[in-house]
Amino acid sequence: MDDLEEAAENFEHYRFVAEQGQQPLRVDKFLMNFIMNVTRNKVQQAVKDGNVLVNDEVVKANHKVKAGDVVRVVFEYAPRETEILPENIPLDIVHEDDAVIVVNKPAGMVVHPGHGNYTGTLVNALMHHFKNLPENADGRPGLVHRIDKDTSGLLVIAKTEHALAHLSQQFKDKTSERLYYALVWGNIEEDEGTIEGHIGRHLKNRLMQDVFTDGEHGKPAVTHFKVLERFTYVTLVQCELETGRTHQIRAHFKHIGHTLFNDERYGGNTVLKGTTYTKYKQFVDNCFKLIPRQALHAKTLGFEHPTTGEFLRFDCGVPQDLIAVLEKWRGYTLTNS
CATH class of the missing domain: 3.30.2350.10 (Pseudouridine synthase)
Known part of the structure; x- marks a missing residue:
């Protein structure tokens, strides 16, 4: 991947302060009591991934939450199953030929749809301006690499399956500049x-x-x-x-x-x-x-x-x-x- 971020929109965040009178309680049970509709599997996965913190320390599922403790959890978000819709968003196209497109992405534009950003992304724009772009391993049309939402600058987009594979290998082999x-x-x-x-x-x-x-x-x-x-x-x-x-x-x-x-x-x-x-x-x-x-x-x-x-x-x-x-x-x- 490029210098990009798994943006904050791709996660669900919760923060709780255990009230006075809170009896010691396992953190997994504590979270299930406080988060609506959360499943035990989801909580356990968050614990396993190191995404559950008590007083800024990563803890295990059997850690006991006490009164005054600050409990934070970050759930990695699984993108919803939804069709990515083309949108008529202007693109600054630096170069285009039969195999590749080079675009200059403005700061503030998310590269691909994700939690909280299902519209207005570079991919939505690409789908409007270009038909039948090949999908990468994550199902994202044309994307070879990404840059973060608030980073501006150049990205290369593949127009064919061959171009996608060839360019992806260059990034993997560190031969791109x-x-x-x-x-x-x-x-x-x-x-x-x-x-x-x-x-x-x-x-x-x-x-x-x-x-x-x-x-x-x-x-x-x-x-x-x-x-x-x-x-x-x-x-x-x-x-x-x-x-x-x-x-x-x-x-x-x-x-x-x-x-x-x-x-x-x-x-x-x-x-x-x-x-x-x-x-x-x-x-x-x-x-x-x-x-x-x-x-x-x-x-x-x-x-x-x-x-x-x-x-x-x-x-x-x-x-x-x-x-x-x-x-x-x-x-x-x-x-x-």
Whole structure:
């Protein structure tokens, strides 16, 4: 998978605080008492997956809930059986031929339908504009890879079964080229470098990914980066993905202390670097308003054409929200240098 997220909409979340007077009760029974229509199997699966937490600690089914305990559970959602309907949504098509389509996805567009997002997705748009797209292993028309809802940039879509298989193998073999622009908190002193570390589901927050340097959890992940511009308290970097794990760039840069700018899920939506002056805080808040999402853009995409064998490389411009926040930081840096 690409640097994408199993979005929050793909999960059901519950949080309970055990009331005073609560007698010790197994957490699985506690949840069945509090969640309407939940089955024992569903609760037991959530426990098995490590998705049941008491006071932010993963627990087993026989853990006893006591008064004052905070109980949280995340159920992974099985998509409902429903027909995906074509929708006349405009697409920014960068390239199209008989085998492939390259699109520039705007920030805010979900790639495929899922819990809470059955309409308005890239797949709904593709089904309107293109007929008989091949389905991938998950039954999603044309999709070779994905990027997260709030990440903008390039995706390649397959128009034939052969193209789907060929492109998917390239992503698996790491022969495709994927370059991202990211604005991150802090001054990265090295001009370039490589971040390595297994990436897997966070042990406490199941909607995040974490880096496990000992390799005990997750899968190997490698991100190469090059500094493009420094703004004292934030840095613009170019990231090249050697692997494509969920949230790879976001998790890797948080791991090295440089969380993506305005990445709410990973804590980048507060002032992480800089001064305590009120004017500076207001400046950062104004920057957040300019780019109300994580500052991440899939700028360049390269792959071998599945029919001709020619290596194609596509590049899309930096979106206006990222341009605006970069200009604001440039102005701040010049004024305060």
